[in-house]
Amino acid sequence: MILVAIAERRGAWVPVVLTGSDGFEASCTSDATAPWFHKGSFGFVGKPGNVAALPARGIAATQLGTGTTADKPL
Numbered sequence: 001m002i003l004v005a006i007a008e009r010r011g012a013w014v015p016v017v018l019t020g021s022d023g024f025e026a027s028c029t030s031d032a033t034a035p036w037f038h039k040g041s042f043g044f045v046g047k048p049g050n051v052a053a054l055p056a057r058g059i060a061a062t063q064l065g066t067g068t069t070a071d072k073p074l
Contacts, residue, residue, distance in 0.1 A: 002024060004017075011033075012032055012033040013029060013032070014030050014031075014032045016028050020047075024046075025044070026046075027063070048060075
């Protein structure tokens with residue numbers, strides 16, 4: 001089962017993080033105020049293979065990167 005872990009809007013930015021009980025994860029960030037042809041988003045989908053089991057509210061960094069939306073770096 002895939003669940004929404006985080007979904008919110010902070011000004012122009014909209015981040016969404018999904019998680020699954022089998023270790024699946026996905027994230028996406030987009031600029032909600034960009035003009036139609038300049039909209040963009042970037043994210044990650046996968047199931048990390050190198051993360052040890054975590055406790056109930058544990059967290060592990062599994063991705064890091066940069067991207068651009070509406071010609072602005074993030």
